[in-house]
Amino acid sequence: MPLNELGAPQLLTEPQTETMNDASSTLLTDLYQLTMLQAYFLEGMDEIASFELFVRKLPRERNFLIAAGLEQAVQFLENLRITEAECEWLAETGQFRPEFIDFLAKLRFTGDVDALPEGTVFFPDEPIIRVTAPLPQAQLVETRLINLIQFQTMIASKAARCVLAAPDKLLVDFGLRRAHGAEAGLLGARACYIAGYSGSSNVLAAQRFGIPMYGTMAHSYVMAHDDERTAFERFACSQPDDIVLLIDTYDTETAAEKVVELAPALARQGHSIKAVRLDSGDLVTLSKRVRTILDRGGLTSTGIFASGDLDEHAIERLLAADAPIDGFGVGTRMITSVDAPYLNCAYKLQEYAGKPRRKYSQGKQTWPGCKQVFRHYQADGSLHHDLLTLVSDRQDGEPLLQTVMQSGRRLAAAEPLQTVRERVASQIEQLPEALRAIDRKADYRVEYGLALKALAERMAATRHAAMRG
């Protein structure tokens, strides 16, 4: 197999195995970015390029998407640099020329960025972010920009569906343990919060982003004690407040009775039981029986919190069956976006050196040029349609993409997450009813501007020139 040797460099350095704390390394990219950059460097190709990141097609179970991850993208661009140690390592691979390594060592992001504000509802073909910079810079950042923006957008978009399924309930992200690594857990918590979750179990997300944190207790706590009653009592006495007792370790209804029996003694010590948690079994039946037990025992203000394999469909079914559940811990199926664990998205060259560019690969043609989205509303404030056209083709409607970086510097401080949450809430409010359904497909009207269509047609002609070349 000739290919078995393809591109495998002689690695001269010992692999480093220290604990990873390098999400910010610029080497977190695909080799071909560096390979192309070396070619651009040698060719002297450093004119201005514009790339746009967009979603080609919605997943089957999504009627809309919510833009998220821009703040992390801006931070990445602001801090873009390849360290001296990284340059030395690159030199040792033998794949790069010394003058190119020198170029990499000095590389910073000096370009402009236009983007949808985080929390904006958007649709296929609409640019989420446009990077306009000297070609090598705009190319190099592709991998990490997609990595940051597609994940948070995917999670925020699914989380918004959970909020639609349970608008008045407490929703808490429980996903960290089954998230795909550390950053997925951390940024997933952020994306859920943006979309309207009340908070997360993730302590680091609370520290980093100021997201409210929530916690209950695990089965292991109950199991570590010789009996369940002692476990409940001791746990209640150890917490300052917000006591939530997990009642399904042995038998849920028996445990609910114990909670009722314990409540008066705990109340005398100043402890009230905020909620009980169910994590297994038939949640409709159990929540009704437990509600009856609690109410009969006078614990009418003790809530019921449920968890275990939940997503927007399960939550909707529970509430449709009148399960008296006040809050949901949503973990695995949410943090993995199990029904759509990736978005069909691309970061494509739209313009280089003042000329629009277009890709023609079978089934993957793109709309050329730098684009803007103009949003049109109904009289009642709800969304009517979007017009996608060239930036240069100014049209009526609200332009959605805003300039967030110029010459490599951000134009404004990070938006408070509260602002982003409010944007999501108001935009979801403005969505046509059909698009808000979580179990019925509905399409939003996105029109393509005449100027955009005309350019695409002109370029279909020039395609032949490029091909002939």
Add this chain to the structure above:
Amino acid sequence: MPLNELGAPQLLTEPQTETMNDASSTLLTDLYQLTMLQAYFLEGMDEIASFELFVRKLPRERNFLIAAGLEQAVQFLENLRITEAECEWLAETGQFRPEFIDFLAKLRFTGDVDALPEGTVFFPDEPIIRVTAPLPQAQLVETRLINLIQFQTMIASKAARCVLAAPDKLLVDFGLRRAHGAEAGLLGARACYIAGYSGSSNVLAAQRFGIPMYGTMAHSYVMAHDDERTAFERFACSQPDDIVLLIDTYDTETAAEKVVELAPALARQGHSIKAVRLDSGDLVTLSKRVRTILDRGGLTSTGIFASGDLDEHAIERLLAADAPIDGFGVGTRMITSVDAPYLNCAYKLQEYAGKPRRKYSQGKQTWPGCKQVFRHYQADGSLHHDLLTLVSDRQDGEPLLQTVMQSGRRLAAAEPLQTVRERVASQIEQLPEALRAIDRKADYRVEYGLALKALAERMAATRHAAMRG
């Protein structure tokens, strides 16, 4: 809604928004771990506990799993500590008592770890890792241990299926951009490599783990040039070797003809074209036509590399249709484990203070006690069955779990990835034929030891005591 206030602390500090480089923070955990630890601290519960991490049930499309992530888990345990700044932040949340914060500041991992060596084939109910430590330590590490081990295990297990589908082909991880964040991209590349991939496009994975890195070129490179021929020529001249040209930006067959035309001139300059890459369209038809064009043009040693929505099923179909493809770039569907984006796994308390423990939640009962797996082989060296029983119940067969940490220290240096790769290769070789099929479900025989069954039965009796308590 009383629950809407549940557990939401007053966050006194400004959220920190710096670039994340804190995968190693011990705050990357669920709040309930800290809540339970505070209770254990106040109760003086710090006797030895054993927890085991295991998979309850295989995903529908998996006949076996490959253990991966142990090295990162050991590093996490070795470095476990909550920093002074983190303790201060925890104190400011108002949820923890000062004496407990002091306890956290001094907390280190001092326990023992037994685990399946990375690369071991395993099945449901078999412990991947057992942590034996004072209860607070063993509890605290749950979230991150699952986060590290379930992800890499999931990816290695799917990657092994790709290797089974294309045993003699070049397989390269292209997943970084659609990975769920930075760490998923990095550890996913590692997991693919362990499972037998040739390498990854991920530069950081190459630097960190010594994984061979591979790269080609992007459509944007072709599009940034005025014509495709110039793009090919310039790219070829900029690379030291291992030139791979992407030929589907405009028209694949036309581009293949151009490669043939360019080859003699490039050869005179000392450049040979290692391969062409197809990224769209009908890969069976296109690869055959391109092979014909290349062969007719004398480029018989130029390979064909394919990418685009690939997974083990797509690869198997391509090879079954005799597509003359020498290597595959496998990205999105692999790095997200799209057909099974999580494993149904749990980290459960098996023993505390010398007594075995068991969970009885509906549908989630566990096997109690500390367990070992004894593997039995056929005469020809292939796997026959596993016997799962208590550690104390010594049986014939190869014991799979090995002690990797004692008193908080690792017993051996990190295994070279090459060793782990060889283990995977030999274990896959030993799998019964039926389990190696990627499109047919087959079950491996896991027997439960008499001692284990007897303990489970004894505990079913004591359950009633715990419930009555």
